[in-house]
Amino acid sequence: MKYLKGNQIREKFLSFFEQRGHKRIPSASLVPNDPTILLTIAGMVPFKPIFLGKVKTDLKRATSSQKCIRTNDIENVGHTPRHHTFFEMLGNFSFGDYFKKEAINWAWEFLTKELEIPEEMMWVSIYLDDDEAYEIWHNDVGLPDSKIKRMGEEDNFWKVGPTGPCGPCSEIYVDLGEHGDLEIWNLVFMQYNREDDGRLTPLPRKNIDTDMGLERIASVLQGVPSDFETDLLYPIIKETEVLSGHKYNKNEEKDLAFRIISDHIRAITFMISDGIYPGNEGRGYVLRRILRRAYRYGRFIGFSKPFLYKLIPTVIHVMKEGYPELIQKERQIIDITLTEEKRFQTTLDQGLAMFEEIIKNVKSNIISGYDAFKLYDTYGFPIDIMKDLAKERGLSIDEEGFKEE
Structure with missing residues (x-):
């Protein structure tokens, strides 16, 4: 297996598909040109109008490394090896050009020839009745039956929504021994349209949409147990060690803080770079939630004053090869981050004191929606921070009651 840095993997991937007739498309903004979603959450988002047939284009093949933001499971970030914002x-x-045969063979070629991952380390999943994909994996690639696992709709059938384009998918896994099996690449074969009555009708144009997480594949090639130890995130952890005076891998509570901060500061940097600023609604509130959560976790490793802004030069140093536009925006990103940190610093201590008073009167280990809303309304505590605080004390929050307030 070839050791490669994150920047090398990105470039190797894009070059591989460029050589096979794909147009290299720069990453789109985190602000999508799509009113149905707040943020760019997947690599296919910029191409959605093409997949849905809403725009005419001469583009047949494309390849990209797309920056993405997801916060639907933010509470898992730092607690697992792979979750990120x-x-x-x-x-x-x-886009109506090649289909399963090329997608599968190129994926296998890239993994085994370019990245030199041993074939015996990998296995694949396919949709339950996708015999076409089975034949390609078995006859073209040469995988034995034992390495091809058929799975149901929940695991191996992709859809854009209850109706619309959809199709079976094939996932490629790496066996990491004691660390289990890791999915590294999802190949989506968009070949059907689901009608309003639930029927599947063949699409006039069959499409391919594949997704491979850069951080995940970097962890495999660099031989580290989690994404946080890759060269994409670990330099941020090392700089946080310097600033805090604490060491990573010494204490699980502190390690959690290191991981959350290293993840969140990347989201903060890229969101501000794309013109998103802290606010009380929409994308601005997503950014505020992420920034304030990271700031609060700084308390676990000794920070009592703004510190996140000091990590931004490290993020930019790590990411500038793939995103050179960050360099010109560094000062602006630092200033906006520092301003937001200062704003929250003045209310954090008061809010924490109020939280301590609230939990003295908690019944049935549940913080009422009224009390949670009071924290939010008075001290600007995002619900994520309250959930973290409650979890640390073995409590939960009445989230439905919070929404009603």
């Missing part, structure tokens, strides 16, 4: 999605796309 910010991540990069490597992808190759076909």
